[in-house]
Amino acid sequence: MDGEGGSFGLARSAAVKLSEMGERTKQLGSAMRDPHQQKRIILVIVCVALLLDNMLYMVIVPIIPDYLADLENKSNKDNLDIQIGVLFASKAILQLLVNPLSGTFIDRVGYDIPLLIGLTVMFVSTCIFAFAENYATLFVARSLQGLGSAFADTSGFAMIADKYTEEAERSRALGISLAFISFGSLVAPPFGGVLYEFAGKRVPFIVLASVCLADGFLLLTVIKPFSNRTRENMPVGTPIYRLMIDPYIAVVAGALTVANIPLAFLEPTIANWMETTMHSTQWEMGLTWLPAFFPHVLGVFITVKLAAKNPHLQWFYGALGMVIIGASSCTVPACKTFGQLIAPLCGICFGIALVDTALLPTLAFLVDVRHVSVYGSVYAIADISYSIAYAMGPIVAGQIVHNLGFVQLNLGMGLVNVLYAPALLLLRNVCQMKPSYSERDNLLDEAPQGLYDTIKMEEVRAKKKGYSSSGNSHSLPPSAQKK
Numbered sequence: 018m019d020g021e022g023g024s025f026g027l028a029r030s031a032a033v034k035l036s037e038m039g040e041r042t043k044q045l046g047s048a049m050r051d052p053h054q055q056k057r058i059i060l061v062i063v064c065v066a067l068l069l070d071n072m073l074y075m076v077i078v079p080i081i082p083d084y085l086a087d088l089e090n091k092s093n094k095d096n097l098d099i100q101i102g103v104l105f106a107s108k109a110i111l112q113l114l115v116n117p118l119s120g121t122f123i124d125r126v127g128y129d130i131p132l133l134i135g136l137t138v139m140f141v142s143t144c145i146f147a148f149a150e151n152y153a154t155l156f157v158a159r160s161l162q163g164l165g166s167a168f169a170d171t172s173g174f175a176m177i178a179d180k181y182t183e184e185a186e187r188s189r190a191l192g193i194s195l196a197f198i199s200f201g202s203l204v205a206p207p208f209g210g211v212l213y214e215f216a217g218k219r220v221p222f223i224v225l226a227s228v229c230l231a232d233g234f235l236l237l238t239v240i241k242p243f244s245n246r247t248r249e250n251m252p253v254g255t256p257i258y259r260l261m262i263d264p265y266i267a268v269v270a271g272a273l274t275v276a277n278i279p280l281a282f283l284e285p286t287i288a289n290w291m292e293t294t295m296h297s298t299q300w301e302m303g304l305t306w307l308p309a310f311f312p313h314v315l316g317v318f319i320t321v322k323l324a325a326k327n328p329h330l331q332w333f334y335g336a337l338g339m340v341i342i343g344a345s346s347c348t349v350p351a352c353k354t355f356g357q358l359i360a361p362l363c364g365i366c367f368g369i370a371l372v373d374t375a376l377l378p379t380l381a382f383l384v385d386v387r388h389v390s391v392y393g394s395v396y397a398i399a400d401i402s403y404s405i406a407y408a409m410g411p412i413v414a415g416q417i418v419h420n421l422g423f424v425q426l427n428l429g430m431g432l433v434n435v436l437y438a439p440a441l442l443l444l445r446n447v448c449q450m451k452p453s454y455s456e457r458d459n460l461l462d463e464a465p466q467g468l469y470d471t472i473k474m475e476e477v478r479a480k481k482k483g484y485s486s487s488g489n490s491h492s493l494p495p496s497a498q499k500k
Contacts, residue, residue, distance in 0.1 A: 071201030079210035111163030120397025124254030135169025254391030281410030316370025338371025343434035
């Protein structure tokens with residue numbers, strides 16, 4: 018009887034747990050049916066993906082130089098520096114090459130499947146990093162990470178822009194994602210350094226691979242990309258080459274590249290400069306960028322608040338950020354101690370926060386008012402802008418320091434930022450471009466494409482005229498009827 022009672026108890030306990038799991042699934046399903054809850058869950062998934070990508074980008078900074086030095090103990094230092102530079106740049110270079118294709122692919126199939134592809138590739142590359150034992154394998158892993166980033170970053174930003182259509186809400190959501198990017202970039206080096214020192218090379222990558230796997234599983238269970246049929250009603254996006262020649266988008270893309278050059282160029286060069294000029298310790302070099310996380314988040318917060326009150330001044334916030342970046346970059350070489358160096362580095366990150374937080378939502382807005390509201394290609398352009406800076410950084414910055422000097426590098430970067438800032442004046446009247454949906458077809462070079470786009474415009478026209486589009490004589494264009 019005791020055995021039967023125990024079995025009955027176990028069965029009852031299992032039934033209770035299954036019932037609880039069923040309730041949680043129902044609650045999650047209810048949450049996904051609520052548009053507000055759905056947007057929040059999607060934002061969490063995207064933010065974790067962006068956090069992972071940037072942690073993977075920066076976690077190798079304290080690990081790879083030491084690990085490669087042990088692997089290549091017979092190589093000279095110059096050869097090792099070249100290997101490290103190429104390895105660091107390979108991610109951004111492949112990302113730069115793949116982004117035009119990934120942007121077009123995202124516009125065609127939607128945002129969820131490319132995000133899943135990106136997370137899958139990032140998971141594979143992280144596992145390869147964990148178990149790689151030679152330079153060639155490390156290079157493959159780093160390049161694969163660039164492939165994954167081209168899908169995950171672009172589709173993540175595009176998904177946020179698509180779900181958050183109101184401008185203030187969109188700026189806030191993109192600002193949150195930028196805070197996660199900053200956290201990943203600035204926390205990853207100490208995270209990787211500590212775990213590498215006390216647990217070995219594999220542990221940091223295994224931890225990040227586990228988080229990546231969990232985020233992918235959440236995406237599969239919550240968004241269910243392969244059962245989502247909304248992509249069938251998506252409008253046809255504007256080709257990426259046409260977005261690239263849009264002067265407003267080109268100005269924004271140029272600003273994103275120029276603003277991120279100081280960070281991209283200082284990351285591979287500042288540690289050596291600190292060691293030779295101020296005799297910094299290893300822990301000081303490892304924590305160089307960590308204090309800058311706080312002004313970056315502050316910059317995101319301030320810009321989101323200001324943009325909500327004065328959305329027509331987004332261009333000004335971006336220009337102000339570039340001036341701050343330029344001034345801070347010029348003061349870096351004057352620093353004589355670690356404490357003094359913190360201030361200009363914080364200024365650079367604060368300025369980057371202003372530029373990114375002001376201009377990333379502006380890209381989505383420009384697509385809304387000048388093209389078709391599909392965001393894969395325009396955020397592929399943004400990713401290309403970042404990739405240009407970070408592809409050049411590890412390779413070009415070292416050469417500039419070697420040939421011209423660290424002082425000249427910083428003065429040049431600062432001057433370029435200050436000189437580029439007035440170009441953002443071109444965006445000062447962007448807010449006035451905002452059309453009603455009934456005007457949207459007048460702004461497009463072509464007639465609206467895709468059933469979703471056409472139906473939405475017809476419905477808004479009907480509401481403005483005081484009658485329902487379903488009951489009037491307006492009919493959909495033949496192209497839409499066929500679909």
